[in-house]
Each structure stands twice: as structure tokens, then as C-alpha cells.
Amino acid sequence: MAPILQLKGITKQFPGVLANDHIDLTLNKGEILALLGENGAGKSTLMNILYGLYQPDEGEILVNDKKVTIHSPTDAIKTGIGMVHQHFMLIPVFTVTENVMLGSEPVKAGDFLDRPKTADKIREISRQYKLEVNPDDRVEDLPVGVQQRVEIIKLLYREAEILIFDEPTAVLTPQEADELFLIMRSLVKQGKSIIFITHKLREVLDVADRITVIRRGKVVGQADPKTANKNELAEMMVGRAISLVVQKEVKAPGKIVLSVKDLVVADQMKQMVVDHVSFDVHAGQVLGVAGVQGNGQTELVEAVTGLRKSVSGSVDFGGTEITNASPRKITSLGSAHVPEDRQADGLVLPFTVAENLVLCTYYQEPFAKGVVLQYDKILENSISLVKDFDIRTPSPLTAVGTLSGGNQQKVIIARELSRPIQLLVASQPTRGLDVGSIEYIHKRIVQKRDEGCAVLLISPELDEIIELSDRIAVMYRGKIIATVNADNVTKETLGLLMAGIVPEKIESAPNGEKVVETTF
Amino acid sequence: MNKKNIEKQDFGKVVLNEIVGGDPKAKKQKKSVWKAIQIPVLAIITGLFIGAILIAATSETVYAAFREGFFTGLGQAFKEIGTAYLALITGSLGNPVSIVAALKSGDAAAIRSAVNPFLESLVQSTPYIFAGLACALGFRAGLFNIGVEGQLFMGAALATYVGYSITGLPVYIHLPLAILAGALGGAIWASIPGILKVTTGGNEVINCIMMNYIAYRITTFLLTGPMSRPGTGGMPVSPIIQKTAEIPQFFQTPIRFHAGFLLALLVAFAVWWVLFKSTWGLNLRTVGTNPRAAKYAGLSIAKTTILGMALSGALAGLAGANEILAVNRSMAIGLSSGYGFDSIALALLGNSHPVGVILAALLFGVLKNGATRMMVVSAIPIDIVTIIQALILIFVAAPAIIRSIYRMRKVKEESIATVTLSSWGGGK
Ligand SMILES: Nc1ncnc2c1ncn2[C@@H]1O[C@H](COP(=O)(O)OP(=O)(O)OP(=O)(O)O)[C@@H](O)[C@H]1O
Numbered sequence: 001m002a003p004i005l006q007l008k009g010i011t012k013q014f015p016g017v018l019a020n021d022h023i024d025l026t027l028n029k030g031e032i033l034a035l036l037g038e039n040g041a042g043k044s045t046l047m048n049i050l051y052g053l054y055q056p057d058e059g060e061i062l063v064n065d066k067k068v069t070i071h072s073p074t075d076a077i078k079t080g081i082g083m084v085h086q087h088f089m090l091i092p093v094f095t096v097t098e099n100v101m102l103g104s105e106p107v108k109a110g111d112f113l114d115r116p117k118t119a120d121k122i123r124e125i126s127r128q129y130k131l132e133v134n135p136d137d138r139v140e141d142l143p144v145g146v147q148q149r150v151e152i153i154k155l156l157y158r159e160a161e162i163l164i165f166d167e168p169t170a171v172l173t174p175q176e177a178d179e180l181f182l183i184m185r186s187l188v189k190q191g192k193s194i195i196f197i198t199h200k201l202r203e204v205l206d207v208a209d210r211i212t213v214i215r216r217g218k219v220v221g222q223a224d225p226k227t228a229n230k231n232e233l234a235e236m237m238v239g240r241a242i243s244l245v246v247q248k249e250v251k252a253p254g255k256i257v258l259s260v261k262d263l264v265v266a267d268q269m270k271q272m273v274v275d276h277v278s279f280d281v282h283a284g285q286v287l288g289v290a291g292v293q294g295n296g297q298t299e300l301v302e303a304v305t306g307l308r309k310s311v312s313g314s315v316d317f318g319g320t321e322i323t324n325a326s327p328r329k330i331t332s333l334g335s336a337h338v339p340e341d342r343q344a345d346g347l348v349l350p351f352t353v354a355e356n357l358v359l360c361t362y363y364q365e366p367f368a369k370g371v372v373l374q375y376d377k378i379l380e381n382s383i384s385l386v387k388d389f390d391i392r393t394p395s396p397l398t399a400v401g402t403l404s405g406g407n408q409q410k411v412i413i414a415r416e417l418s419r420p421i422q423l424l425v426a427s428q429p430t431r432g433l434d435v436g437s438i439e440y441i442h443k444r445i446v447q448k449r450d451e452g453c454a455v456l457l458i459s460p461e462l463d464e465i466i467e468l469s470d471r472i473a474v475m476y477r478g479k480i481i482a483t484v485n486a487d488n489v490t491k492e493t494l495g496l497l498m499a500g501i502v503p504e505k506i507e508s509a510p511n512g513e514k515v516v517e518t519t520f
Numbered sequence: 521m522n523k524k525n526i527e528k529q530d531f532g533k534v535v536l537n538e539i540v541g542g543d544p545k546a547k548k549q550k551k552s553v554w555k556a557i558q559i560p561v562l563a564i565i566t567g568l569f570i571g572a573i574l575i576a577a578t579s580e581t582v583y584a585a586f587r588e589g590f591f592t593g594l595g596q597a598f599k600e601i602g603t604a605y606l607a608l609i610t611g612s613l614g615n616p617v618s619i620v621a622a623l624k625s626g627d628a629a630a631i632r633s634a635v636n637p638f639l640e641s642l643v644q645s646t647p648y649i650f651a652g653l654a655c656a657l658g659f660r661a662g663l664f665n666i667g668v669e670g671q672l673f674m675g676a677a678l679a680t681y682v683g684y685s686i687t688g689l690p691v692y693i694h695l696p697l698a699i700l701a702g703a704l705g706g707a708i709w710a711s712i713p714g715i716l717k718v719t720t721g722g723n724e725v726i727n728c729i730m731m732n733y734i735a736y737r738i739t740t741f742l743l744t745g746p747m748s749r750p751g752t753g754g755m756p757v758s759p760i761i762q763k764t765a766e767i768p769q770f771f772q773t774p775i776r777f778h779a780g781f782l783l784a785l786l787v788a789f790a791v792w793w794v795l796f797k798s799t800w801g802l803n804l805r806t807v808g809t810n811p812r813a814a815k816y817a818g819l820s821i822a823k824t825t826i827l828g829m830a831l832s833g834a835l836a837g838l839a840g841a842n843e844i845l846a847v848n849r850s851m852a853i854g855l856s857s858g859y860g861f862d863s864i865a866l867a868l869l870g871n872s873h874p875v876g877v878i879l880a881a882l883l884f885g886v887l888k889n890g891a892t893r894m895m896v897v898s899a900i901p902i903d904i905v906t907i908i909q910a911l912i913l914i915f916v917a918a919p920a921i922i923r924s925i926y927r928m929r930k931v932k933e934e935s936i937a938t939v940t941l942s943s944w945g946g947g948k
């Protein structure tokens with residue numbers, strides 16, 4: 001049988017970058033094809049071409065052996081191609097049904113929208129593919145994982161045969177990711193075909209039927225997930241051997257740098273989301289905060305970095321009280337912050353890479369003299385950081401919004417780590433990064449720790465937390481329900497703690513530190 | 521190792537080219553300049569083309585000629601359009617024949633009236649430049665300042681007051697004082713919606729519109745009451761400003777060309793410098809483009825927003841002060857022909873860039889000035905020019921029309937680099 005989709009010689013040139021260089025790709029009916037490649041390799045570009053968002057400069061697309069031209073997402077849908085975007089395209093105040101209807105509204109006689117009919121169809125689809133949703137829920141009330149299901153239902157509702165998932169798991173908790181994989185499996189079992197992009201090698205090995213690797217815009221190889229291993233794949237992607245384990249020496253912690261006492265933070269709805277949390281982070285120590293997303297980590301970080309006012313409690317940084325201080329004050333005291341949502345908080349997308357690299361410091365020497373910006377210094381700074389952190393950009397004067405997702409993250413990391421700091425608050429610092437970059441950024445974080453910097457690391461990735469942290473605090477429903485030593489904790493124990501279950505006996509830390517600080 | 525080296529070299533070259541616009545990129549640069557101006561240019565051409573059709577379609581004589589025969593009609597139509605546009609051009613830029621003749625004759629008065637059309641266009645452009653800059657600066661700061669008109673009136677009122685009430689100052693103190701008073705009036709008026717926005721979340725668009733109404737009424741009250749000219753029997757005009765507060769005009773009648781135009785260019789340069797070369801401007805643009813990232817970067821959204829409104833208002837106030845101090849020399853109710861509202865269009869046409877605003881303002885000045893002449897010569901209503909202006913703006917505001925007319929390829933990919941007017945529609 002002919003493959004359902006064939007790409008032949010797809011080429012796309014952007015100013016200064018050849019994003020796709022004669023890419024050939026085949027997708028067979030009923031399979032999951034994983035697309036692997038380092039940041040900026042051209043995966044998203046290729047998928048956007050397939051989805052009609054970009055036009056290729058060269059090459060052709062064949063669906064079921066017939067040549068097609070795709071000028072817009074509408075064309076793509078008509079050809080049976082659908083895409084689940086990394087940033088969802090849902091309208092928060094609409095219900096699931098209304099969101100699914102949008103753009104292809106069925107009408108009853110007399111021009112009324114036929115909601116019940118759509119709702120029924122949604123129920124049918126969700127039964128058929130095991131996509132649990134309630135058609136009447138409002139989208140804004142749904143967790144991210146369920147919102148993603150709505151996106152998938154939208155495509156199935158429009159009868160898409162080829163589904164594209166561009167880094168779908170970057171926004172999911174590991175549990176949600178596992179659920180997504182079940183859904184993907186059930187989709188292909190029923191004849192759909194999937195292209196799946198991710199940077200997580202475990203996921204690739206778990207779900208893919210076939211792997212295609214892209215590097216610098218070219219297809220560099222194929223792999224079989226049944227026989228391949230992580231190290232091989234990593235090497236294929238990056239073109240060199242990658243160490244997936246972090247080298248870290250045991251170090252005696254220094255003095256207390258960040259001390260949080262009895263902190264209470266409320267969210268927009270005035271719900272208490274951080275509930276009397278206390279902890280210390282020492283110089284030369286990484287404190288990891290583990291927990292299922294949405295248990296107060298985001299608000300905790302915002303309170304510590306000055307982005308959100310706390311209700312009560314205190315935060316002390318290097319002997320200075322910074323409770324409810326402005327972000328600028330906290331930054332100028334020597335703290336750095338890698339924010340969770342890079343596009344919303346960390347970057348100004350239409351600004352250049354150079355400008356974004358001084359986003360927190362442009363008002364200071366040497367980047368400004370008085371009020372006069374010193375663009376030559378700003379440029380010099382960016383040239384060296386782009387090189388140091390291997391940011392793939394055509395030039396430092398490119399708008400940061402045109403960089404690939406992973407390279408945008410590198411801009412933030414470069415900016416924050418290149419300052420002299422005593423405290424680093426990092427929320428999901430390696431989200432969306434390829435293995436090579438993760439290795440590099442982990443190294444830099446450990447290096448900061450070794451230089452005596454205190455690090456507060458927030459990540460839903462257990463591997464990352466365990467690899468990097470010296471101590472791990474587990475957050476559950478706004479409380480820190482346990483603090484454990486990272487050396488002798490297992491993933492299983494952490495998993496239980498994250499679910500709110502405190503085992504009877506947690507192995508106690510060698511230095512006699514009190515390990516279970518609060519229980520319920 | 522080797523690979524890294526190559527990369528490094530390439531990289532340096534790329535940067536260098538970006539800075540100096542070196543030759544490998546020269547071609548690309550030209551292309552991108554064309555890219556930046558192609559929509560406005562095509563919009564102007566299309567607007568004039570449709571204007572031509574309207575001129576023919578609204579002319580009685582053309583209809584009469586068509587009744588005689590198709591080709592006679594067509595001929596008459598072209599003749600009408602020709603006369604009209606010729607009048608538009610000579611009325612706004614001058615007639616080369618008469619300029620040459622005047623120069624030959626050496627008669628000063630003749631020369632003056634021959635070159636006047638062009639200089640008069642510059643006079644007409646001046647308030648547009650100030651007002652357009654006001655709006656453009658607002659857009660860059662993420663603010664939709666639709667209150668330029670009201671700020672212009674308040675600026676004008678304050679400048680007028682300082683202009684006539686203070687006596688005995690030398691020019692070099694009185695004139696700057698009066699100009700600053702204009703800026704101050706606009707700034708104060710604009711900061712009110714700014715303050716309302718940051719303290720109460722009140723939408724600046726709505727509040728600016730309301731502030732416009734209040735400004736009209738206040739100025740009417742002032743001109744008929746405290747600031748009315750004695751002996752006019754309650755006519756809404758102010759006393760004439762002192763000689764020491766006048767922005768100088770350079771030539772004798774009929775040329776009204778004055779130093780305000782040069783001031784406008786200077787201010788445009790200053791706005792450009794502030795926006796793109798100073799930390800203040802980067803603050804404004806950061807808040808305007810991504811308020812959340814601005815907060816993260818440690819900026820105070822509240823302070824920056826108020827400052828943005830105030831600066832925008834100051835520029836609007838300058839537009840008013842300029843009209844009083846350089847042209848009218850006293851304040852009357854009909855001070856503005858809607859400069860405040862046109863300013864939005866100007867900023868849009870000029871892509872919120874000072875250079876673009878100047879060009880757009882020149883276009884508006886030329887059209888406005890030429891339209892008067894066109895009306896005199898060919899009895900074509902001045903409204904045609906208003907329609908042409910409106911068409912041009914529609915085409916600029918909805919570039920998809922121009923793209924589909926000229927079958928241009930969509931440039932979605934570049935859209936990220938263009939200015940984002942996050943405050944359009946006034947949302948937060
Ligand atoms: N709109 C654009 N304008 C200019 N350059 C672009 C644009 N979109 C992508 N690029 C460039 O094309 C290259 C490929 O980007 P792409 O987003 O496809 O990478 P990716 O493989 O998806 O990477 P990531 O894993 O980091 O998401 C990058 O160098 C990027 O800078």
C-alpha cells in the first residue's frame with residue numbers, strides 16, 4: 001500500500017537560515033512517526049509547511065500518492081491533515097462543544113447553531129478514541145491535558161486522517177503524557193496516522209513505530225525504536241556523544257541564601273495556593289521543588305521573585321528582607337529567574353535577540369550610560385552569549401520570536417546565568433530543549449551551584465529534579481509535605497509523595513537533617 | 521573544532537553586514553525598504569486612481585459629453601481628471617513654469633507667490649507631524665491615545681494664555697515658555713486617562729474620548745469667559761499673543777512658512793532618539809509590547825504607562841501650541857480640523873515610526889493644501905480629497921485589499937517582526 005503522506009525535497013529558506021534543506025519524509029497509514037532533532041533543526045517549520053502556515057520554496061507534498069498544494073490550514077484540513085499546536089488555539093470562555101464547532105458550525109433549519117448534534121458527535125468521538133471530555137465544560141476550567149484532548153477532538157471532528165503533534169508533552173505532566181500516549185495508540189489502531197515531535201527520548205522509544213532524525217534542516221537518518229537506545233539517538237541528533245547523567249560532586253552547603261518562612265500566597269480567585277510554606281536554600285546547594293503541576297509551585301516562585309504579592313510570611317535573601325519587594329530590587333540584589341512561561345514572561349518576541357539578552361539589565365552600565373543605550377555594548381554582549389550558549393540564530397539582530405522554541409529558551413538561560421548571582425530560581429529550565437542543550441544547561445546550573453550560588457529548581461520532570469538537586473521538597477496542595485535528601489530517594493517514593501501520600505518511614509538523611517518537615 | 525571555527529567566522533560576518541549593510545546584503549536591504557513602504561505607496565496610487573474615477577463620475581460636464589458620444593465623454597473625463605490632479609499638484613508643490621518665470625523676472629513678490637504652494641504644504645503638514653508623533657509614541661507604548669484632539673486643545677489653550685498674558689519677557693524666554701506650556705497642557709490632560717488606567721483599570725480609549733468632550737467644553741468656556749478677547753462682544757476668540765511669544769515666520773506674505781516646521785522635524789528626531797536609543801524608550805516599548813515580560817524585567821507598568829500617556833499628550837499639546845504661536849497667533853474654537861483624529865491614521869500610515877509619520881504628515885499636508893487649489897480651479901468639491909484620504913487609509917489599515925489587488929504573496933512569516941499594537945481595541 002502506498003504511504004499516506006510523502007514529502008519530497010521540501011526546502012524552506014528564512015532570512016539567514018536554511019530551515020529545511022530538501023527533506024524527504026514518508027508516513028505510512030496507521031503508524032506513529034517520531035521526528036527527532038535538535039533545537040532549530042527545522043521540525044516545526046516542516047510541520048508548519050504541511051499545515052499550510054508556510055509555503056515551501058521547493059518540493060512537493062503527496063497525500064495518498066496524489067500531489068497536493070496546501071496554502072492555508074483550511075486547505076490542510078480539507079486534505080485531512082490536522083495539527084495540535086503547542087500553544088492551544090482554544091477560546092477559554094467557550095465550552096468544549098462551542099470550541100469544537102468553531103469554524104465548521106452545523107446549523108439547524110432557521111439558522112440556529114446545532115449544539116446538541118455537535119455535543120453528541122463529541123461524545124461519540126470521545127468514546128471511540130478514549131478521549132474523555134465533557135462537551136459542556138468551559139475550556140478555561142479544564143486542566144492543560146484535557147484542553148489538549150479538546151484540540152485533538154477538534155481535528156477528529158473535522159475528519160483529519162493525519163495528525164501532527166508538535167511537542168505535545170512539553171506542557172503536560174508525566175501522568176498526562178502517559179494518558180496522551182494511550183490516546184495516540186488508540187488513534188493509530190483505528191487507522192489514523194501520526195507525526196509526533198518531542199525532545200524526550202523515553203517518549204520516542206515508548207510510542208513511536210519509526211524514527212526520523214533531522215539535523216540542520218536535513219534528514220540525517222532513520223532509527224527503529226525497538227532496537228535503538230537513548231545514547232544512539234542522542235548522538236544521531238546532535239552529532240556527538242551525549243552524557244545523559246549529570247556529574248555532580250558532594251559539597252557541604254554554605255550559609256543560608258534564601259529563607260522562606262510561613263509564606264502564604266493567594267491566586268487570582270483569592271484561593272490560598274501556597275499554604276504556610278517554609279524552607280531554606282543554602283549557598284552551593286540545589287533545592288528541587290517536585291510536585292504535580294498546579295500545586296502552588298508557580299505562585300511560590302512568583303512570590304519569591306516579586307511577581308506576585310504574598311498574603312503573609314516572609315522571604316529573606318542574603319540577609320535582606322525581600323517580602324513583596326519589586327522584581328527589580330530582587331534582581332539587583334543578585335538573583336536570577338528563569339520563568340516558567342518563556343513567551344509570556346521571559347521574552348519580548350518582536351525585539352531582537354540582543355535586546356532580549358539584556359532585558360533585565362539594559363538600564364545599567366555598561367549597557368546604558370545615563371539614559372543613553374550603548375548598542376555596541378549590547379551587541380558585543382549578545383555576540384559572546386550567542387556563541388557561549390550555542391544559540392542558533394541568523395544574527396543577534398534577529399527578532400527572538402522567529403527563533404525555534406528551544407533557542408528562545410536558551411536566550412533566557414544565557415541572560416540569567418551570565419550575570420553575577422547568588423540565587424538562581426529556575427522554573428522548568430530545560431522545557432523544550434534537545435538533549436544536547438539539556439546536558440549543557442544542567443552543566444551550567446551545577447557550575448553555578450559549585451561557585452556557591454543557591455539554586456531553587458522547580459520541575460515536574462522527576463529525572464531532572466533527582467539529577468540536579470541536593471535536597472528535594474515535595475509540594476502537594478500548596479504545602480511542602482516532605483523534604484528529602486536527593487541522594488537516597490527513589491522515583492517511587494517521590495511519586496508517592498507527589499500524590500500526597502507520605503510513606504511511614506522515609507530514609508533519613510545522613511547529616512541528621514529533619515527530613516519530614518510537615519505532614520498534612 | 522574546525523566546524524566551530526567556520527561558524528564563528530560566518531557569524532561575525534553576518535553581524536557586520538547587519539550593521540554596515542555591507543554589499544552582500546545590499547540587495548536584500550533594498551528589497552526590505554521596498555517591503556516596508558510598498559503597502560503605503562500602493563495604497564496612495566490606488567486611492568488616487570479611485571479618486572480619479574470619482575472625479576469623472578461626479579462631474580456634470582462629463583455626463584453631458586457622454587450624451588454626445590462615448591469617446592467625447594471619455595475625452596472629457598480624462599480632461600477633467602487631468603485638470604483636477606494638475607491643480608492638486610501645482611496647488612501643493614508649485615508650478616514649475618511660473619517658478620521659472622518668477623525667477624527670471626527677479627520680482628520678489630512674484631517669486632514668493634510662485635514658491636508659496638510648496639511652503640504652504642509644509643505649513644499644513646506641521647500640526648500633522650506633531651499629532652502623528654503623539655499617536656505613534658502611544659502605540660509604541662501599547663497605548664491607544666485617541667485623545668490627541670482634546671490634548672491639542674488643552675495645549676493650545678495653555679500656550680495661548682502664556683502667550684498673551686505675560687508681558688515684558690525677551691523672546692528667548694517667552695517663546696520657549698509658551699511652547700513648553702503647550703506641551704504641559706497636553707501632558708497633563710493625557711496623564712489623566714493614564715492614571716485612570718493604572719489605578720482603576722479604566723480603558724484609555726473610552727476615557728480619552730470623554731476627555732476630548734471635556735476639553736472642547738472647557739476651551740469654549742475659556743474663550744467665551746476668562747480668556748475672551750475684550751471688545752469682541754463674546755465672540756469665542758482669545759486675545760492676540762505677544763510678539764515675543766510668536767514662532768517666527770521667515771518670509772513676507774503670502775508665505776506663512778515658519779520655524780514650527782523645523783521644530784517639528786527636531787521633535788521627530790528627539791522622539792526617534794528617545795524611542796530607539798534611550799532606556800526610556802526601551803522601557804516604553806517593552807511595556808507596550810509585552811507587559812508581563814516588562815514586569816518580569818523589573819519595570820513599573822504603572823509608571824511607564826502614565827509616562828507614555830504624558831509624553832504622547834505633550835506632543836499633542838505641541839501641535840496645538842504650534843498652530844497658535846506660529847500660524848493663528850490667537851486661539852479660536854475652530855483651531856483644529858480634526859488633527860487629533862487624523863493622527864491615528866498618520867501613525868498607522870507611518871508604521872508608528874517617526875520617519876514614517878513625517879512622510880505621512882507631508883502627504884496629508886500636500887493633499888490638504890492642493891485640495892483647496894483644486895476646488896478653485898476645477899470646481900471639484902474638496903470632499904473628493906477627503907474621500908481619497910479615507911481610501912488611502914482604508915487600504916493601509918486593511919493591507920489585504922492591496923495585496924489581493926496587486927496579487928502579492930502573503931508575508932505571514934514576517935508578521936512577527938512588525939509593530940504590534942497590543943492596545944488596539946483598548947484591552948489590557
Ligand atoms: N518565521 C521565521 N522567520 C525566520 N526564521 C525562522 C522562522 N521560523 C523559524 N525560523 C528559523 O528556522 C530554523 C528552524 O526552526 P524550527 O522552529 O523549525 O526548529 P525546530 O526544529 O522546531 O526547533 P525546536 O526543537 O527548538 O522547536 C531556526 O533556525 C529558526 O530560527
Ligand SMILES: [Mg+2]
Pocket residue numbers: 043044045404405406
Ligand atoms: Mg519547534
